[in-house]
Amino acid sequence: MKLKSAVISIGNELLIGRTLNSNLAYLGAGMAELGIPVAYSLTIQDDYEAIQKAVHECWQNYDVVISTGGLGPTQDDITKAAIAEYFGKDMHFCENIWQHIQDRFAHRNVTMPLSNRSQAMVPEGFEALKNDRGTAPGLHYNTDGKHIFVLQGVPLEMRYMFENYIKPILKQAYHEAKGLVVRNLHTYGIAESALAELLDPKELPEGVSLAWLPQTGRVDLRLYGEDAAAIEIAEQYLHRQTGDYVWGYEDTVPAEYLLQLLKKKEYSLAVAESCTGGLVQRFITDIPGSSDVFLGGVVSYANRIKAELLKVDESILRSFGAVSEECARAMAQGIQRLLRADVVVAVTGIAGPDGGSTDKPVGTVYYCWRIQDKEYALHKVFNGDRESIRYKAAEAAILELANTLRNE
Numbered sequence: 410m411k412l413k414s415a416v417i418s419i420g421n422e423l424l425i426g427r428t429l430n431s432n433l434a435y436l437g438a439g440m441a442e443l444g445i446p447v448a449y450s451l452t453i454q455d456d457y458e459a460i461q462k463a464v465h466e467c468w469q470n471y472d473v474v475i476s477t478g479g480l481g482p483t484q485d486d487i488t489k490a491a492i493a494e495y496f497g498k499d500m501h502f503c504e505n506i507w508q509h510i511q512d513r514f515a516h517r518n519v520t521m522p523l524s525n526r527s528q529a530m531v532p533e534g535f536e537a538l539k540n541d542r543g544t545a546p547g548l549h550y551n552t553d554g555k556h557i558f559v560l561q562g563v564p565l566e567m568r569y570m571f572e573n574y575i576k577p578i579l580k581q582a583y584h585e586a587k588g589l590v591v592r593n594l595h596t597y598g599i600a601e602s603a604l605a606e607l608l609d610p611k612e613l614p615e616g617v618s619l620a621w622l623p624q625t626g627r628v629d630l631r632l633y634g635e636d637a638a639a640i641e642i643a644e645q646y647l648h649r650q651t652g653d654y655v656w657g658y659e660d661t662v663p664a665e666y667l668l669q670l671l672k673k674k675e676y677s678l679a680v681a682e683s684c685t686g687g688l689v690q691r692f693i694t695d696i697p698g699s700s701d702v703f704l705g706g707v708v709s710y711a712n713r714i715k716a717e718l719l720k721v722d723e724s725i726l727r728s729f730g731a732v733s734e735e736c737a738r739a740m741a742q743g744i745q746r747l748l749r750a751d752v753v754v755a756v757t758g759i760a761g762p763d764g765g766s767t768d769k770p771v772g773t774v775y776y777c778w779r780i781q782d783k784e785y786a787l788h789k790v791f792n793g794d795r796e797s798i799r800y801k802a803a804e805a806a807i808l809e810l811a812n813t814l815r816n817e
Contacts, residue, residue: 412586413448414440415467419478419488420562421454432477432567439571441633443579444586445473455479460491464557472555473579478562480545482524489548492559493532496550500530503546506537510544535559538574542566547574556582590640594630594647595657597808601628607650614639619647626791626801627808656808656815663804664692664699667811671702671752674814676780679750680706680806681719681740683731683757684774688803704748709740719743732759734775734786741777741784752814754778756806760798774802778810785813 416436422428430452437447449471453459460479467474479488493500507529514521528545531537538547540561547570548559558575560567579586596604601623610619613632617639622629630651632643648655657666671678680689687708693699707718712731715721721739729735740755758774765771772791777784787809791801 412445412472412583413470414445414473414475415449415451415471416447417460417463417467417474417476418450418452418562419455419460419476420452423452423478424454431564432562435564435568436475436477436571438591439576440473440475441589441591443576443583444588445579445583446589455487457487457491460488461495464492464495468555468557472583474555474557475560475575476558477560477567480528480547480559480561482522482527482545486527488559489530489532492548492557493535496532496534498532498534500532503529503531503537506531506539506546509539509546513544538570540566540570542569549574549578551582554582587635589633589635590637592632592640592644593659594632594644594651594655595627595661596630596651596654597627597656597663597812599628599651599654604628604630604651604654608647612646613643617643619643625797626804656812662692662696663807663811665696667807667814668693668696668699668702670811670814674817676702676751676814677704678702679704679744679748679753681744681753681755682706682708683710683715683740684760685756685758685799685803685806686710688799689754689756689806692803692807704750707744707747715740715743718747720746730769732757732769732773732775734777734788737775737777738784738786741779745779752778752780752810754806754810756802758798758802760795760802762795772798774798774805776806776809778806778813780813780817785809 416433418430418433423430433450440447451463453463476488479486510525510528511521525544534550536549538549540546543561543563543566545561550557560570601621613619616636617632617634620631622631630647632640634640682689690706693703709715709719712726716723719740720743721736725735725739737755737757741753745753755777756774759765759769759771761771774789776787789805791798
Protein backbone atom coordinates (compact mmCIF):
# COMPACT_ATOMS: atom_id res chain seq x y z
CA MET A 410 0.00 0.00 0.00
CA LYS A 411 1.34 3.44 -0.93
CA LEU A 412 2.47 5.61 1.95
CA LYS A 413 0.77 8.97 2.50
CA SER A 414 1.40 11.96 4.71
CA ALA A 415 -0.57 14.91 6.06
CA VAL A 416 0.49 18.41 7.07
CA ILE A 417 -1.17 20.53 9.78
CA SER A 418 -0.27 24.23 9.57
CA ILE A 419 -1.05 26.00 12.85
CA GLY A 420 -1.25 29.76 13.27
CA ASN A 421 -3.77 32.57 13.28
CA GLU A 422 -1.39 34.61 11.13
CA LEU A 423 -1.81 32.10 8.29
CA LEU A 424 -5.58 32.35 8.32
CA ILE A 425 -5.76 36.16 8.36
CA GLY A 426 -3.42 36.39 5.37
CA ARG A 427 -0.56 38.10 7.18
CA THR A 428 1.87 35.24 6.57
CA LEU A 429 2.32 33.14 3.43
CA ASN A 430 2.36 29.40 4.14
CA SER A 431 5.66 28.61 2.42
CA ASN A 432 6.19 25.67 4.78
CA LEU A 433 3.46 23.64 3.08
CA ALA A 434 5.03 24.01 -0.37
CA TYR A 435 8.44 23.01 1.01
CA LEU A 436 7.07 19.98 2.83
CA GLY A 437 5.01 18.94 -0.20
CA ALA A 438 8.11 18.83 -2.39
CA GLY A 439 10.25 17.17 0.27
CA MET A 440 7.77 14.44 1.17
CA ALA A 441 7.14 13.65 -2.51
CA GLU A 442 10.86 13.05 -2.98
CA LEU A 443 10.79 10.65 -0.04
CA GLY A 444 7.96 8.67 -1.63
CA ILE A 445 5.48 9.69 1.09
CA PRO A 446 3.54 12.44 -0.71
CA VAL A 447 1.33 14.90 1.13
CA ALA A 448 -2.21 13.74 0.44
CA TYR A 449 -3.98 16.07 2.87
CA SER A 450 -3.33 19.40 4.55
CA LEU A 451 -5.13 21.53 7.11
CA THR A 452 -4.56 25.13 8.16
CA ILE A 453 -6.00 25.84 11.60
CA GLN A 454 -5.95 28.52 14.25
CA ASP A 455 -4.02 28.42 17.54
CA ASP A 456 -6.85 26.65 19.32
CA TYR A 457 -6.49 23.67 21.68
CA GLU A 458 -9.56 21.81 20.48
CA ALA A 459 -8.84 22.53 16.79
CA ILE A 460 -5.30 21.15 17.13
CA GLN A 461 -6.46 17.94 18.78
CA LYS A 462 -9.24 17.45 16.23
CA ALA A 463 -6.79 17.93 13.35
CA VAL A 464 -4.24 15.55 14.85
CA HIS A 465 -6.92 12.91 15.42
CA GLU A 466 -8.16 13.11 11.82
CA CYS A 467 -4.66 12.93 10.34
CA TRP A 468 -3.29 10.30 12.71
CA GLN A 469 -6.17 7.96 11.92
CA ASN A 470 -5.75 8.21 8.15
CA TYR A 471 -2.10 8.86 7.28
CA ASP A 472 1.28 7.21 7.84
CA VAL A 473 3.19 10.40 8.61
CA VAL A 474 1.81 13.58 10.17
CA ILE A 475 3.74 16.85 10.31
CA SER A 476 2.55 19.91 12.21
CA THR A 477 4.17 23.34 11.94
CA GLY A 478 3.76 26.29 14.28
CA GLY A 479 2.90 26.97 17.91
CA LEU A 480 6.16 25.94 19.62
CA GLY A 481 7.17 29.38 20.89
CA PRO A 482 7.23 30.56 24.53
CA THR A 483 4.09 32.76 24.42
CA GLN A 484 0.59 31.95 25.65
CA ASP A 485 -0.77 31.24 22.17
CA ASP A 486 1.90 28.57 21.56
CA ILE A 487 -0.19 25.61 22.69
CA THR A 488 0.61 23.01 20.04
CA LYS A 489 2.90 20.88 22.20
CA ALA A 490 0.50 20.65 25.12
CA ALA A 491 -2.48 19.86 22.90
CA ILE A 492 -0.65 17.08 21.07
CA ALA A 493 0.76 15.63 24.31
CA GLU A 494 -2.73 15.44 25.78
CA TYR A 495 -4.11 13.82 22.62
CA PHE A 496 -1.58 10.99 22.93
CA GLY A 497 -2.10 10.77 26.70
CA LYS A 498 1.45 11.84 27.52
CA ASP A 499 2.60 13.83 30.54
CA MET A 500 5.16 16.59 30.06
CA HIS A 501 8.62 16.42 31.59
CA PHE A 502 11.46 18.92 31.83
CA CYS A 503 14.46 18.21 29.56
CA GLU A 504 17.67 19.53 31.05
CA ASN A 505 19.62 19.20 27.78
CA ILE A 506 17.10 21.31 25.87
CA TRP A 507 17.06 23.89 28.67
CA GLN A 508 20.85 24.19 28.51
CA HIS A 509 20.69 24.57 24.73
CA ILE A 510 18.15 27.40 25.06
CA GLN A 511 20.30 29.21 27.64
CA ASP A 512 23.37 28.82 25.43
CA ARG A 513 21.51 30.33 22.47
CA PHE A 514 20.63 33.46 24.47
CA ALA A 515 24.11 33.73 26.00
CA HIS A 516 25.68 33.55 22.56
CA ARG A 517 23.59 36.55 21.48
CA ASN A 518 24.34 38.33 24.77
CA VAL A 519 20.60 38.75 25.37
CA THR A 520 18.76 38.33 28.67
CA MET A 521 16.53 35.26 28.50
CA PRO A 522 12.87 35.64 29.52
CA LEU A 523 11.70 32.99 32.00
CA SER A 524 8.87 32.11 29.60
CA ASN A 525 11.41 30.30 27.42
CA ARG A 526 11.62 27.60 30.06
CA SER A 527 8.35 26.20 28.66
CA GLN A 528 10.21 25.26 25.48
CA ALA A 529 12.24 22.70 27.46
CA MET A 530 9.10 20.74 28.34
CA VAL A 531 8.82 17.52 26.30
CA PRO A 532 5.97 14.96 26.21
CA GLU A 533 6.87 11.52 27.62
CA GLY A 534 7.85 9.11 24.88
CA PHE A 535 8.57 11.89 22.36
CA GLU A 536 12.05 12.45 21.01
CA ALA A 537 13.25 16.05 21.30
CA LEU A 538 14.97 17.21 18.10
CA LYS A 539 17.60 19.83 18.91
CA ASN A 540 17.07 23.06 17.00
CA ASP A 541 20.39 24.63 15.98
CA ARG A 542 18.54 27.47 14.24
CA GLY A 543 16.43 28.56 17.21
CA THR A 544 15.38 27.73 20.76
CA ALA A 545 12.26 25.55 20.45
CA PRO A 546 13.08 21.88 19.78
CA GLY A 547 11.12 19.81 17.31
CA LEU A 548 9.38 16.64 18.46
CA HIS A 549 9.12 13.13 17.04
CA TYR A 550 6.85 10.29 18.13
CA ASN A 551 6.28 6.95 16.45
CA THR A 552 4.12 3.94 17.21
CA ASP A 553 2.50 1.17 15.20
CA GLY A 554 4.59 2.10 12.15
CA LYS A 555 3.32 5.70 12.12
CA HIS A 556 5.25 8.91 12.75
CA ILE A 557 4.30 12.39 13.89
CA PHE A 558 6.69 15.33 13.76
CA VAL A 559 5.92 18.56 15.59
CA LEU A 560 7.92 21.37 14.00
CA GLN A 561 8.45 25.10 14.29
CA GLY A 562 6.55 27.57 12.13
CA VAL A 563 9.60 29.71 11.32
CA PRO A 564 10.58 28.54 7.80
CA LEU A 565 14.35 28.65 8.43
CA GLU A 566 14.00 26.47 11.53
CA MET A 567 11.41 24.13 10.01
CA ARG A 568 13.57 23.47 6.94
CA TYR A 569 16.60 22.75 9.10
CA MET A 570 14.61 20.19 11.09
CA PHE A 571 13.24 18.56 7.96
CA GLU A 572 16.63 18.16 6.30
CA ASN A 573 18.54 17.07 9.40
CA TYR A 574 15.96 14.93 11.20
CA ILE A 575 12.83 14.05 9.24
CA LYS A 576 14.59 12.91 6.08
CA PRO A 577 17.01 10.52 7.84
CA ILE A 578 14.32 9.14 10.15
CA LEU A 579 11.83 8.45 7.36
CA LYS A 580 14.45 7.06 4.98
CA GLN A 581 15.40 4.54 7.62
CA ALA A 582 11.82 3.75 8.57
CA TYR A 583 10.49 3.45 5.03
CA HIS A 584 13.58 2.47 3.04
CA GLU A 585 11.45 0.74 0.42
CA ALA A 586 9.38 3.85 -0.35
CA LYS A 587 9.78 4.91 -3.95
CA GLY A 588 10.21 8.65 -4.27
CA LEU A 589 8.55 10.82 -6.85
CA VAL A 590 10.81 11.88 -9.73
CA VAL A 591 10.19 15.52 -10.62
CA ARG A 592 11.66 17.49 -13.52
CA ASN A 593 11.01 21.22 -14.01
CA LEU A 594 11.51 23.09 -17.29
CA HIS A 595 11.24 26.88 -17.48
CA THR A 596 9.90 28.53 -20.63
CA TYR A 597 9.67 32.13 -21.77
CA GLY A 598 8.20 33.91 -24.78
CA ILE A 599 5.10 31.75 -25.19
CA ALA A 600 1.69 31.89 -23.52
CA GLU A 601 0.32 28.97 -21.50
CA SER A 602 -2.45 28.34 -24.04
CA ALA A 603 0.01 28.35 -26.97
CA LEU A 604 2.32 26.04 -25.05
CA ALA A 605 -0.55 23.64 -24.42
CA GLU A 606 -1.26 23.47 -28.14
CA LEU A 607 2.28 22.22 -28.76
CA LEU A 608 2.01 19.37 -26.25
CA ASP A 609 -0.20 16.29 -26.33
CA PRO A 610 -0.36 14.50 -22.95
CA LYS A 611 -1.16 11.29 -24.83
CA GLU A 612 2.42 11.33 -26.12
CA LEU A 613 3.80 11.00 -22.59
CA PRO A 614 4.85 7.57 -21.30
CA GLU A 615 2.45 5.80 -18.95
CA GLY A 616 2.79 6.92 -15.36
CA VAL A 617 4.16 10.37 -16.25
CA SER A 618 2.08 13.47 -15.52
CA LEU A 619 2.54 16.99 -16.88
CA ALA A 620 1.56 20.21 -15.12
CA TRP A 621 1.53 23.73 -16.55
CA LEU A 622 2.66 26.22 -13.90
CA PRO A 623 2.15 29.85 -14.96
CA GLN A 624 4.58 32.26 -13.33
CA THR A 625 4.57 36.06 -13.53
CA GLY A 626 5.22 36.59 -17.23
CA ARG A 627 6.39 33.07 -18.08
CA VAL A 628 5.38 29.41 -17.77
CA ASP A 629 7.03 26.42 -16.11
CA LEU A 630 6.44 22.81 -17.14
CA ARG A 631 6.61 20.07 -14.51
CA LEU A 632 6.95 16.36 -15.24
CA TYR A 633 6.48 13.91 -12.40
CA GLY A 634 6.19 10.17 -11.88
CA GLU A 635 7.98 7.27 -10.22
CA ASP A 636 9.93 5.96 -13.24
CA ALA A 637 13.09 7.99 -13.94
CA ALA A 638 13.51 6.45 -17.42
CA ALA A 639 9.96 7.40 -18.36
CA ILE A 640 10.55 10.96 -17.12
CA GLU A 641 13.65 11.14 -19.34
CA ILE A 642 11.61 10.07 -22.39
CA ALA A 643 8.93 12.63 -21.54
CA GLU A 644 11.51 15.40 -21.17
CA GLN A 645 12.95 14.59 -24.59
CA TYR A 646 9.44 14.91 -26.05
CA LEU A 647 8.99 18.31 -24.39
CA HIS A 648 12.29 19.49 -25.81
CA ARG A 649 11.35 18.44 -29.32
CA GLN A 650 8.13 20.42 -29.08
CA THR A 651 9.17 23.48 -27.06
CA GLY A 652 12.99 23.58 -27.11
CA ASP A 653 13.23 27.12 -28.49
CA TYR A 654 11.30 28.43 -25.48
CA VAL A 655 13.10 26.50 -22.72
CA TRP A 656 15.73 28.53 -20.87
CA GLY A 657 16.27 26.71 -17.57
CA TYR A 658 15.69 23.72 -15.34
CA GLU A 659 14.81 22.87 -11.75
CA ASP A 660 15.46 25.77 -9.33
CA THR A 661 17.30 28.03 -11.79
CA VAL A 662 15.94 31.60 -11.82
CA PRO A 663 16.30 34.05 -14.75
CA ALA A 664 19.12 36.07 -13.19
CA GLU A 665 21.11 32.91 -12.50
CA TYR A 666 20.63 31.84 -16.13
CA LEU A 667 21.91 35.22 -17.34
CA LEU A 668 24.91 35.21 -15.00
CA GLN A 669 25.93 31.72 -16.12
CA LEU A 670 26.00 32.90 -19.74
CA LEU A 671 27.96 36.05 -18.89
CA LYS A 672 30.56 34.10 -16.90
CA LYS A 673 30.94 31.58 -19.70
CA LYS A 674 31.60 34.36 -22.22
CA GLU A 675 33.67 36.39 -19.73
CA TYR A 676 31.47 39.46 -20.19
CA SER A 677 30.84 42.18 -17.63
CA LEU A 678 27.34 43.61 -17.08
CA ALA A 679 25.79 46.98 -16.21
CA VAL A 680 22.14 48.05 -15.98
CA ALA A 681 20.18 51.29 -16.46
CA GLU A 682 16.62 51.31 -15.10
CA SER A 683 13.71 53.68 -14.90
CA CYS A 684 10.25 52.17 -14.32
CA THR A 685 11.61 49.02 -12.63
CA GLY A 686 13.30 51.12 -9.96
CA GLY A 687 16.31 48.85 -9.41
CA LEU A 688 14.41 45.55 -9.56
CA VAL A 689 16.59 44.18 -12.37
CA GLN A 690 19.68 44.87 -10.30
CA ARG A 691 18.09 43.35 -7.21
CA PHE A 692 17.30 40.11 -9.08
CA ILE A 693 20.90 39.98 -10.30
CA THR A 694 22.51 40.69 -6.93
CA ASP A 695 20.23 38.16 -5.22
CA ILE A 696 22.45 35.51 -6.84
CA PRO A 697 25.64 34.65 -4.92
CA GLY A 698 28.71 35.33 -7.03
CA SER A 699 27.03 37.98 -9.18
CA SER A 700 29.93 40.33 -8.41
CA ASP A 701 32.07 38.22 -10.74
CA VAL A 702 30.38 39.90 -13.71
CA PHE A 703 28.01 42.61 -12.44
CA LEU A 704 29.66 46.03 -12.26
CA GLY A 705 26.69 48.14 -11.15
CA GLY A 706 23.93 50.30 -12.52
CA VAL A 707 21.92 53.51 -12.44
CA VAL A 708 18.28 53.93 -11.43
CA SER A 709 17.49 56.99 -13.54
CA TYR A 710 13.91 57.53 -12.39
CA ALA A 711 13.88 61.25 -13.07
CA ASN A 712 14.58 62.73 -16.49
CA ARG A 713 17.26 64.95 -14.96
CA ILE A 714 19.22 61.86 -13.90
CA LYS A 715 18.81 60.34 -17.37
CA ALA A 716 20.27 63.50 -18.84
CA GLU A 717 23.00 64.19 -16.27
CA LEU A 718 24.31 60.67 -15.53
CA LEU A 719 23.44 58.73 -18.69
CA LYS A 720 23.81 61.71 -21.05
CA VAL A 721 20.40 61.13 -22.67
CA ASP A 722 20.04 64.10 -25.01
CA GLU A 723 17.37 66.60 -23.96
CA SER A 724 16.04 66.57 -27.54
CA ILE A 725 15.19 62.84 -27.19
CA LEU A 726 13.27 63.49 -23.99
CA ARG A 727 11.39 66.42 -25.58
CA SER A 728 10.62 64.77 -28.92
CA PHE A 729 10.04 61.12 -27.98
CA GLY A 730 9.62 61.14 -24.21
CA ALA A 731 11.31 59.14 -21.48
CA VAL A 732 9.17 56.13 -22.39
CA SER A 733 10.41 55.45 -25.90
CA GLU A 734 12.77 53.25 -27.86
CA GLU A 735 14.97 56.27 -28.52
CA CYS A 736 15.35 56.90 -24.78
CA ALA A 737 16.04 53.24 -24.03
CA ARG A 738 18.79 53.19 -26.66
CA ALA A 739 20.32 56.37 -25.26
CA MET A 740 20.19 54.95 -21.70
CA ALA A 741 21.95 51.78 -22.82
CA GLN A 742 24.65 53.73 -24.61
CA GLY A 743 25.03 56.00 -21.59
CA ILE A 744 25.46 53.22 -19.02
CA GLN A 745 27.95 51.46 -21.28
CA ARG A 746 30.05 54.64 -21.54
CA LEU A 747 29.75 55.29 -17.82
CA LEU A 748 30.70 51.84 -16.49
CA ARG A 749 32.58 50.45 -19.51
CA ALA A 750 30.72 47.13 -19.41
CA ASP A 751 30.79 44.53 -22.17
CA VAL A 752 27.05 44.00 -21.89
CA VAL A 753 24.35 46.44 -20.79
CA VAL A 754 20.57 46.50 -20.60
CA ALA A 755 18.26 49.49 -20.21
CA VAL A 756 14.56 49.55 -19.39
CA THR A 757 12.05 52.42 -19.33
CA GLY A 758 8.28 52.33 -19.20
CA ILE A 759 4.97 53.09 -17.47
CA ALA A 760 4.22 50.87 -14.47
CA GLY A 761 1.03 52.68 -13.53
CA PRO A 762 -1.51 52.95 -12.18
CA ASP A 763 -1.48 56.40 -13.83
CA GLY A 764 0.58 57.99 -16.58
CA GLY A 765 -0.67 56.01 -19.58
CA SER A 766 -2.09 57.35 -22.82
CA THR A 767 -3.74 55.98 -25.95
CA ASP A 768 -0.39 55.63 -27.69
CA LYS A 769 1.45 54.45 -24.60
CA PRO A 770 -0.91 52.67 -22.21
CA VAL A 771 0.03 51.59 -18.70
CA GLY A 772 2.27 48.55 -19.05
CA THR A 773 4.25 49.95 -21.98
CA VAL A 774 7.96 49.14 -21.63
CA TYR A 775 10.90 49.80 -23.95
CA TYR A 776 14.19 47.93 -23.77
CA CYS A 777 17.61 48.22 -25.26
CA TRP A 778 20.55 45.92 -24.67
CA ARG A 779 24.03 46.08 -26.06
CA ILE A 780 26.52 43.23 -26.37
CA GLN A 781 29.77 45.04 -26.98
CA ASP A 782 28.92 47.16 -30.07
CA LYS A 783 25.81 45.22 -31.15
CA GLU A 784 22.55 46.89 -30.19
CA TYR A 785 19.06 45.40 -29.81
CA ALA A 786 15.74 47.06 -28.97
CA LEU A 787 12.34 45.75 -27.95
CA HIS A 788 8.89 47.10 -27.10
CA LYS A 789 6.44 45.21 -24.86
CA VAL A 790 3.08 45.94 -23.25
CA PHE A 791 2.37 44.10 -19.98
CA ASN A 792 -0.93 43.79 -18.16
CA GLY A 793 -1.57 43.65 -14.43
CA ASP A 794 -1.14 46.04 -11.51
CA ARG A 795 1.92 48.17 -10.81
CA GLU A 796 3.78 45.43 -8.92
CA SER A 797 3.05 42.81 -11.57
CA ILE A 798 4.13 45.07 -14.43
CA ARG A 799 7.40 45.97 -12.74
CA TYR A 800 8.13 42.31 -11.98
CA LYS A 801 7.36 41.17 -15.54
CA ALA A 802 9.35 44.04 -17.01
CA ALA A 803 12.41 43.24 -14.89
CA GLU A 804 12.38 39.52 -15.65
CA ALA A 805 11.83 40.22 -19.35
CA ALA A 806 14.91 42.47 -19.39
CA ILE A 807 16.98 39.61 -17.98
CA LEU A 808 15.52 36.85 -20.14
CA GLU A 809 15.59 38.78 -23.43
CA LEU A 810 19.24 39.65 -22.88
CA ALA A 811 20.05 36.07 -21.83
CA ASN A 812 18.35 34.55 -24.88
CA THR A 813 20.27 36.90 -27.16
CA LEU A 814 23.54 35.85 -25.50
CA ARG A 815 22.57 32.19 -25.83
CA ASN A 816 21.90 32.54 -29.54
CA GLU A 817 24.87 34.80 -30.21
